[in-house]
Amino acid sequence: MEKIQEEYGKISEKYCNHIVQYPPEVSLCAGCTSCEAVCAMVHDGAVSPSLSRIQLERGTVSMIHTIHACMQCRDHPCYSACPKKDKAMCIDEKLGIAYVNQEECVGCRLCVKACPFEPKRIRMNLDKPRPKAIKCDMCRTRPNGPACVEYCQVRCIGKSEDPVPVDDRGRTQGLF
């Protein structure tokens, strides 16, 4: 358990607080896709994997699923690439993370190109008259914090800054 915690600690030197998936020994993703559903719902008032800031890479046959959300890089290359920075791509000073103001986004996709990850952690919302960038904003305005974490029924995802959860039924005992 300490080892896992240490690993997340290291990540946080390069990245701000971001959504992480715990190893299956801590909690196996149940594949319920609730994280995707609630993310799109709280941000865009609809259910759609295309609008979700968190992406579930599904193992159709292996049934081992991987989640991808923005790593919230401390040097935020997406922000640097944005031609309308501080209007479209903005920085939340308190959290240190980049977020998109969809109203101002011109849909140039430069932030998507600048994202160093595959799959890209910024996607385009094509449900608007003009495409708009969307990315995980850690649910910065939600009083309860990240919706995906709140609604993950097996608590296999969490905030990188939080301690790795311990099974409330003590089942993880002896697993490490």
Add this chain to the structure above:
Amino acid sequence: METIYGYAGKIARINLTDSTVTDVPITNYVPKYVGGRSVANRIFWEEVGPEVKAFDPENKLIYMTGPTTATGIPSGGRTVFTGLSPKTLPEQYTWSGMGGWFGSELKFAGYDGLIIEGKAKEPTYIYIEDGKVQFLSAEKLWGQYVHETQEMLEEIHGKDVKSIVIGPAGENLVRFASITTANDNAAAKAGFGAVMGSKNLKAVTVRGRGKIVPADIPKVLELRKTMNNPPMRLNPILNLEGVEAGANVNFKVPGGVKQAQVACCYGCNQHCDRMFLDVKSGTSRKKKNRVEKCVGIFAMDFTENCGWMPNQTFQTEQNHSAPCKTLSGDMEPPDMTDPYAKDLFNWRPADTVNFWKGNYDKGNVMMDLCNQYGIDKWEVTVGLFPWFSMGQKEGVFEGMDFGMPIDVESEEFVRYILDMLVYRKGKYGDILAEGMARAVRILGKEKYGDTIYHGRYSNVIPGKQLDIPICMETAWGEIFHWQGRGYQAAIDITGWLPCSLQLMVSSRDTQTVAHFHSTWDYYLAVKDDPYHNRLVPQAVIECETREDIKDSFTSCEWQAPDHYWPTMECEMFEAATGYPMTLEEMEEMAIRSRLTFRAILIRNYGRDREMEVNAVYPGLTYPDSVGLTADWDDWNDLVDLYYEERGWDKKTGWPTREQYEKYGIKEIADELEAAGKLPG
């Protein structure tokens, strides 16, 4: 454009004969039929007549989602197929449920459902992307296993697609072939995989980038937390010493067992499926992960049948919990202050059957082969191999050459038999591919079906021998299920009698989406004479109404109904669509759906009282786990009460014109009258 809440808005009519696609507005059926199975019933009633056979191009495979599918409401990810089933005996219209992500993806692609009709000239698969439907050649996919087919489709169309596919069994018209989607979710019981095969349809693959808008998002989020009080706990991979699946399947496994829980469908807030990790595969050297619910566990060890605790069936306000929690191990501890707690949690031990001993590898291979060939695990686990086990012990196979000595304990034998039937090899492969019910009739039912197995013993009355036929067949070609004999026999008469009544008026096993549930008050009231108590048919009708609700709105058997929250689906519906619905309106819709289903059975397949009473009764003459059997007159008295409670004619079992008209489907009554199928 005005936003439609909940629904995608249209159904795709896909004609494989002439490769055409037509959009059918969902409003042709909604709101009279809400969605899911109810809409499918109406479509089938309107479009498929009595002359059609299961493998005819004129048979239609209908696939429907519900208004809650893809809305983020838990259990809305459940979906349903209907059509004329090659599995039921005789062939009848029936349904088959499926979880997974396919239904939601279909809605994101713009469709609430599919009507698949006709027959393609060549092996074909359908690719649907954001409202565009293509007919593509399945030449390279034909012959492939289920998992390989899914992976090939993801290679061709990208990792984000969702598919429903058939395996070699569906291609070879094995009558119990399944349709499979991701996460080992399958629609297996009706043999619709063979209907796809008969249409030369290997798969339907979907990619949807659109959205579904729920009307009331705060309510959706609230339901996520209130529906069956989700455990919200970690789901670590457990390292167990062996299989620990309830009281009846427990055995040590050298090297241990890795197990966790998973969810079956899009947006669920529970995780009732068991996943076994790194298990032996039937088709490759690499280890695999596999998902099981209940019956697959018995593939690993079938020494004893499944036991029963009254609380599984009967509940009190103090002690009630959704079935999904039983499987995930998240049941609340019993509330022993309940005056009935002692009786509610009084475990009734299962019969000893001695079909086969615990063998983890063999069981996993058997189930992986079912997944890969695309066949119903039920038919294999509680039909086929128990038949071999019992028949061999009773000497009925003497002089028969299956090409390998019968040995149900051997993995080789399991592989051999499944390969033989899936590819219809030789005389016996061809016969077994017809399914147990048809196979024993081809071979001679008296000997190969009805021979008594002398190895079933009661554990309620220790040592009491309980006769059971080697083919554990009940009505409509199904295997007994929660009926006091056959599989899950431990339930007592207050449970198996209503289960049998449910089966009687259905066209397949109902204890999958309509497990019989009632209250402990019911139990106390009927236990002394269940044949002559109106509460029995009333409870059955309640379960049947709930069945149509679940499969139409859609919600899940493992989460619903909650006897103490009867309006749960009303709230789900309103959150999804914005339309308020009262409990009365919801039940009215469900009964309309049920009458439509009944009308199809009556018009197309000659269903009447005589047919259904005679289909169910013979099985009830075998002893339950304390030795009880049903008496012909008692059984008929109960059937009388059921028809009376329904307002149907007792002589024919046919609903009256008043019933159809009361539920707003006069046109169905008119057509039945013209066909001479309304009671005189």
